Amino acid sequence: MPDYIKPIYNAVLNFDIDLVKKLVSEAIDKGIDPIEIMNEGLSKAIVEIGDKFGREEIFLVELMVAADACKAGVEIVKKNILDSEIKAEKPKGVIVIGTVEGDIHNIGKDILKTLLETSGFEIHDIGVDQPADNFIKKAVSIDAKLIGSSALLTTTSPNQKEIEKKLQEAGMKGKIKTIIGGAATNSEWAKEIGADFYASTATEGVKIIKNYFKGE
C-alpha cells in the first residue's frame, strides 16, 4: 500500500471518522487519485475491520463506527469523481433482507446488513413485520439473487416457510436463494422448510453469503 494511502487505511482501522474525512479531503486536494483512495484505502480497511470482528478482535461498536467512517470517506471521494468513473466495483451481490411478518425484532437483521455492506454487498432492507410477498416482490424487482429473513419469535418463524412457498409459487425457487436467521431458527428448521442456507450469527451469515456469491 502506497505511503500516501496508509494513513487513511489506519484512520478507518482506528475508528476515527473525523480523521478519515480530513485525510481523504487532504489527499484529494493533493491530487491523489480518488479511485485509488477508495479501492486501496477505504475498501481494504473495511474488509480488514470486518475480518477483525469475525475473529473477535474488535467489538461491534468499533466495527459500526469504522463502517460509518468508511462511508463518510466514500462520500467525499464520490463528490470528486465523475459518475462514469464510479465503475465503482460492481457489488459482490444484491440481497434483500427483512424481518418476517408479525415480528418487529430488527437488531439482528440490522447487524447483518451492516456486516454485508462492509463486505461489499448491495443490501435492500425491506424492514420489519414484512409479509412473504414483499420479500419476493422486492427481490424480483431489483434482480436480487438472495433473500435473507430474520425471525425471533417461535410464532413468526413459520413465515419463513411462507417465503419458500411463495417462491415456489412464483417459479423462483432455486433462482433466488434464501438464507434464514434469528433466535427462533436453527439449522433443522432451515432444512425442514427448504431454505438454502442458515446462519446462527451474522458473521457466519456473511461467510456463507460470500461463498455463495463466489460460486455465482
Place this chain on the structure above:
Amino acid sequence: MRAKLEVLNRQELDDIYQTAIDILEKIGTNIEDDEIIKLLKDNGCRVGENKIVYIPENVIEKCLKTTPRGKINIAGRDNSKDMVVDGNQKYPYIISHVLMNYYDELNNNYRTITKEDMKRFITISDYLDTISGVWMCTLMPDFKKMYSFYEYELAIRNTTKPVCISSFEPDSIPPAYELAEAIVGGKEELMKRPLTVAFCEISPLTWNKYGCDMLKATAKWGIQPVITVETPMGDTGPATFAGNIAQKIAELLSGLVIVQLLQEGLPVFFVVPLETFDMRTAQICLASRTDYVYGCAVGQIEEYLNIPFFSPVSPDSKLLDMQEAYELGFSLLPRILSGNKGIVIHGLDQTHAINNELLIMMDEMILSGRRMIDGIDVNKETLAFDALKDVAGKMDGDRRNGHFLNHKHTLKWFTKEWVPRRDAVIDKYRREKWIEAGSKSFLQRANEKVEEILASHKPEPLPKDIEGKIEEIYKKYNIPKV
C-alpha cells in the same frame, strides 16, 4: 437494622428523572396510532412531524396523579396468595417465568416446551413458599393463535397463586378476560383483583402498532397493564447507566401517560430489565456485570417513582453450571437488597429455557436473600451478654468448659438468626456421610426433591363452575382445543 443497598443519592435520582422529563418534552415519542396521537394532542401534548409526540411535564404530572399508588394487586385463584404491592411488603415477590424451551440437564435434553413440562414447572412453583406466582410467555407453537389465553388457562389450572401473562395479540384478551372474571367472581371483583398483562414499548421512544393495540385493548377491558421497556446498553439505549435509566423512565412514563388518558385511574406497573449489548458476540445479555449494578439501583428507582419495577433475572449460561449459579446469584441478590418489589426469574440460556431443579436452587437463594434483608437485631438479648456470662461461668477445675450447644439462648435464637431447614437440599454433611448418601451433586438432590414434590403435591383442582365457564369460552370464541 434491615439491609438496604443504595447506589444513587437524591440529587442523582432527581437528575435522572429530570432528564427523563426533558426526553419526553424535547425528543418526543414516536406513536404509530392516530387515535392515540389525537388523544395525546387533545390532552395538551404537541404533535410534531412523523408521528412524534412531545409530552410536556404538566401532562406527565397530571397522569402520575391519576395513577393509583400502592394498589397493585396481582391475582390468582386464591386471594390470600395475591401479590399486593402496597408499600407494606417485607420481601420482594419472586415470580417464576415459563418460557419456550425446557432444559433437562440430567438427561441432556433441550426441547421445545410441552404442556406437560409447563404443568410440572407450575406445580413446583405452586408448592414452593418462596415463589409468589408465575408469568407466562412461551408462544408454544402448538398453541397456534390465542397463545395468551391458552397459557393463562394452563397456568390457573396448575396453581392457585397469581398468574401474569405477556401478550402481543389483542384477540386473546377477551377470552382471557372472561376467564379471569370467572376466577375472581365477577366484574366488580375483577376491578380489585385484575388480570395482569404485559406488553412492550420499542426503544428508543416508540410505541409501534402492536404496543398501541395492546395499550388500547387493556385499557378498554380494565386490565392491569404492565409496560415493558428494554433499552440494551449500547444498542437501543445509551451505554451509560444514568442515561440508560433516564431513557427507560421516559419510555415507561410515555406508556403510563397513554394508559391514564385512555382509562383514568387504571393501576399500572413496569417490567424493566437492564440488558447489555455484548459487543463481542453481538448478543443481548441480561445477567451481566451491568445488570448487577442496575440491580443495586432498581429498588431505589421504583421507590423514587412510587411505581413498582418488576425486574428479570436471566442468566446467559446454557447449562446448570458454575456460570449459571454465578449469574443467578449476582443478579438476584442486589435486587433483593435494593428493595426491588418483584423479581421475575427466567431460567437460563438468555431467556430461552426453564428448568425445574433451578427452582429448588432459587428457593434456597431466596431464603438467604430474605434473611439478609432482615439484617441484624441488636438488643439486650441478642447481645447475649448474660448467655455468655453463663457459658463462660462453667468450669472444669481451672478450665472453662462451657458451650452454647445446650443453652436455651441458642434454642431460642438459632432458628431465628440462621433460618435452618430440616429439608435442606444444600449439602452440609461431612464428606464420609455425603459419600454414604451416594455422593450426589446439588442437581441430583434437587431432582429428587422435584420428584418428591410432584409425587405429593397436587394443585387445588379447578372448581366445576370454572370448568364449565372454560368450555363456554372455548365455544364462544371458537378456540380449537390443543
